[in-house]
Amino acid sequence: MSEKLEKNLEQTASKKMRLLKLFWSTLYLSAFTFGGGYVIVSLMKKKFVDELGWIDEEEMLDLVAIAQSTPGAIAVNGAIVVGYKLEGIIGVIAAIAGTIIPPFVIISVISFFYELFASNVYVQQVLTGMQAGVGAVIACVVFDMGSGIVRSKSILSMCIMIAAFIAGYVCNVNVVLIILACGALGAVLTLAQRKKVQK
Incomplete structure (x- = not known):
């Protein structure tokens, strides 16, 4: 009985840690991703496939296809399918929360200072530089995912x-x-x- 209890406690702790990791990972990716949903989906692939090994590459391609083919923002759709794959409905809630909090906060702040941001030369230059970086990230993801299809022969x-x-x-x-x-x-x-x- 005590062994079963210990095993259950370990599984519960492991699940909580994984949910927490899922939330913080999606929060971090969403907070520091510029360039839209395709970029965050590509970074999710790097995080959950390459770094953590929670999802294999073929499954990630399937999840991205589902995220792209369903209505709504691709970043949120990507978070939903990844969260569900990893931890079911609770995983969906954790992943969605992590994904939507940063843009919500950032857009709320920017809306108060829109005129200042819109007319600031330095902000415009920073955004121009980010566009170039976003293009490179998307090209890298296309190459990674395309090469996965080629490797499947x-x-x-x-x-x-x-x-x-x-x-x-x-x-x-x-x-x-x-x-x-x-x-x-x-x-x-x-x-x-x-x-x-x-x-």
């Missing part, structure tokens, strides 16, 4: 990736249509694979 996945890039970058197709088309294609392929297994 799935010809179909590589063809979909190239087709999506051409449709978005060369043909200027709306990204929503690309996501919906890729989602529909993925559903068809999954159903086809299930039918093969059943046979």
Whole structure:
């Protein structure tokens, strides 16, 4: 009985520590991320896949796809799917809280001093520099995630990736249509694979 109790206490403490780590990680990432949701999702990948090892790379790609294909801010959607994957509903609450607190506080402060920020030359220069950094971070994430697909050696996945890039970058197709088309294609392929297994 005492061994079971000790084990339960250890599991509870471990879960609390993980929830706390999840909250502080998302809070930190959200507070120091500039450039929108795609940047924070990429940093989540580095934190939860590369550093902590809580999620593997393929699962992270799936979670990012879910976050992109659902309505709402991608940063919050990313926090929801990561939080749910790690700790269920409590994880969702911790991840959302960590993600929304920094922008809420920062935007509230900026709204009081908007005129000062808008006309300040130094602030404008800082923001211009940040834009360049954001571009580099997004390029790095695209390379990391794209190389993961290439390493999987799935010809179909590589063809979909190239087709999506051409449709978005060369043909200027709306990204929503690309996501919906890729989602529909993925559903068809999954159903086809299930039918093969059943046979």
